[in-house]
Amino acid sequence: MSEEDGGQLRRPGVPKYDFGLFDSPTHFDGKTYDPKHDLERLTTQLGRVYDAMERGLWFTLAEISTLTGDPEASVSARVRDLRKKKFGGYTIERRRRGDPKLGIWEYKLWV
Numbered sequence: 001m002s003e004e005d006g007g008q009l010r011r012p013g014v015p016k017y018d019f020g021l022f023d024s025p026t027h028f029d030g031k032t033y034d035p036k037h038d039l040e041r042l043t044t045q046l047g048r049v050y051d052a053m054e055r056g057l058w059f060t061l062a063e064i065s066t067l068t069g070d071p072e073a074s075v076s077a078r079v080r081d082l083r084k085k086k087f088g089g090y091t092i093e094r095r096r097r098g099d100p101k102l103g104i105w106e107y108k109l110w111v
Helices: 035-053 061-068 072-083
Strands: 002-004 008-010 091-096 105-110
Touching (some): 061 105, 072 091
Antiparallel strands (some): 091 105
């Protein structure tokens, strides 16, 4: 890890998120995916989640949702997308926060 880009944690050799790479409908998929209705929404959502997480801090889904204005379920899906190779293959760590019985997880993006 190195501390470049204004103190942001960035793993050597991992590029910053490039939205230009993900403007093709072939990158998102699923039975209900319709590029006409979903491409722009999912791409901008993915960007907002990345922008919130690139600070290198730990966030719960609720905290990311507050920062982005997107529903927690959508944030969760975009976090999973960021782990996929076609969306950058980013390393996102997960750990429990607080009382384990509450089932609250927090996530940290390594860029």
